[in-house]
Amino acid sequence: MSSDVDIAAPGIGLPEGDEAEAPPGVWRRALDNLKTGNLGILPIVLGLILIIVFFSFKATNFFTADNFNNIIVQMAGLTMLAFGVVFVLLLGEIDLSIGYLSGIAALAVAEFQLPGSGHAYPGVVAIAIAVGLCALIGSAQGSVVAYVGVPSFVVTLAGLLIWQGVILQVLEVKGVIVIQDNLINDLANYYFSPHAGWLIAGIVTGLYLLGTLGGVIGKRRARVKIQRPLLIVAKVVGVAVACFGTVAISNHAKVPSGLPLAGVLVVIFLIALTYLAKRTPFGRHVYAVGGNAEAARRAGINVARIRIIVFMISGAMAGVGGVILAARLNSVDLNVGGGTLLLDAISAAVIGGTSLFGGRGEVRSALIGALVIATVSNGLDTAGYKTGTIYIVTGLILLFAVTLDTVARRLQVRSGR
């Protein structure tokens, strides 16, 4: 093999790309991927389809446009928390405080909009305070991890207890705080008109198309080979189908008709955080620190700074999720931030394919995992199962997903020669 050929054809996106054998390439690649455990999101998407088919037969009012909208709103808050979890897991750390941290955000947003309390601010300001507070708490916890060296498990476990305590202290006196601010409540209760929905689907698809085209043009300019052009086209078509399909179903819903704002917020954060993780130096450094912190340090990366920012993101996303969860109930009570929220958020990220060992995962895995958890929980609920069953099934799915990840890891090590 001559050197020029090898080096001139480096444009291969996935590890197993073997451009030299082009004709049977697709199948070989698929086989290679299977053998090396690089399954991507395929198993989880198949699983999701199975779950949907199962419940569609099991419960009559599951496979309806109304319930579709319902699931979107149910999962929105959880997904936001899970987005933050992905970043923390990428570092190989854990954040146990996010459940009650989201409760703190809910409490703050309710408190700072409360009419007649002397500190009733407009909804936007209340939301900003709530999210900012959580970001601050997150970075404080991250600083203890990064500078003092206390394991994140312990720091955030302490956070879990502390923020639960704070919520109990405050709400023991107040009981329930009702959220009257329309802007805050709209976060989980506003539905776009059909036309606005189509417009949003068009904008999202257009942005994705522009981003893809930009990448292709950049590669052309640098004379780097574009790999698998068909896959790129397929991805654009896939995004378009997903966007317009979602809007089409949402517009069919009767009771609250139209695309829910909460779903749009999830997509906005999905895009922004994916950009951060995959397209910026910061995101690259997060992956590097998660993969090999020592190598990152030697490359001149400020590892402590990366850790703190990641815990700040985790805190902020818990804040955003908390505000949406509070908006959905229009109120805050003693149970806020509790229950299975924390474990659901971590499960979502892991089920979606983010590794617990750091360095491997995608932002979108949070969305996919949350979709699975919300669908199972909603389906079992609709079919009339008890809460206990929901927990058992979710647990089994989690176990299955992590087993798959561990096996995949072992295969990758083995194929790594």
Add this chain to the structure above:
Amino acid sequence: MSETPVLQLRGISKSFGSVQALTDVDFEVRHGEVMALVGDNGAGKSTLVKCIAGTHSPDSGEILFEGKVVHIHGPKDASKLGIQIVYQDLALADNLDVVQNMFLGREERDWLWRLREPVMEQRTGETLSSLSVTTIRSIRQPVASLSGGQRQSVAVAKAVLWNSKLVILDEPTAALGVAQTRQVLELVKRLAEQGLGVVLISHNLHDVFEVATRITVLRLGRDVGVYERERTNQQEVVQAITAGIPTKVAGIPETAPELAT
């Protein structure tokens, strides 16, 4: 020699508590040469490298880089000067691909804070082919799937990509098989051919004699002497490593003469 050496250490001493790790060590590397640094375990090789890298600061003595006195206080200072150290345990992130590792910590980005992947990919390809690293199938595959020799090549190529003037290789062939060792030694030669100063730290005298221009021997924290490869043999160097200078009493090498001419 009329040419200024790329790196010159004069009278470096370093002690850790009561342990005298380095005593009055002189060391120099010229452009375009491979300077081997050899010595038994505990001779002070790693301490010397850490002084150059800025991990330790010497108690006395001075470091000259291209004729100017410099103070190095950490990996960032060293890399700013153009000193790149390739460590034994390979400072690569396994989960990142070759391009991502090559640019780690110095990513190219545009005004949107966006990584300029095509540019980085192109430059990685150019650098690797300039060093004739041909065995890597795709520079978009994760480093985890590369062989030991390929990983070492990537780590070395990183130094070239960043326009380093001095590359220090700490036991680059320690964990490699015969073919891969050959591959890495070829790469070391090519680095020197490109005009870089190369420091090769190795226990393997066979490797050293294959690529080194000159050999500095450290023993018990002192430099025993500098040997030109052309005018010496393995026996002489082994003796210097184990017993100091043959004409002197073993263990008192401070009167060691400069053997290089």
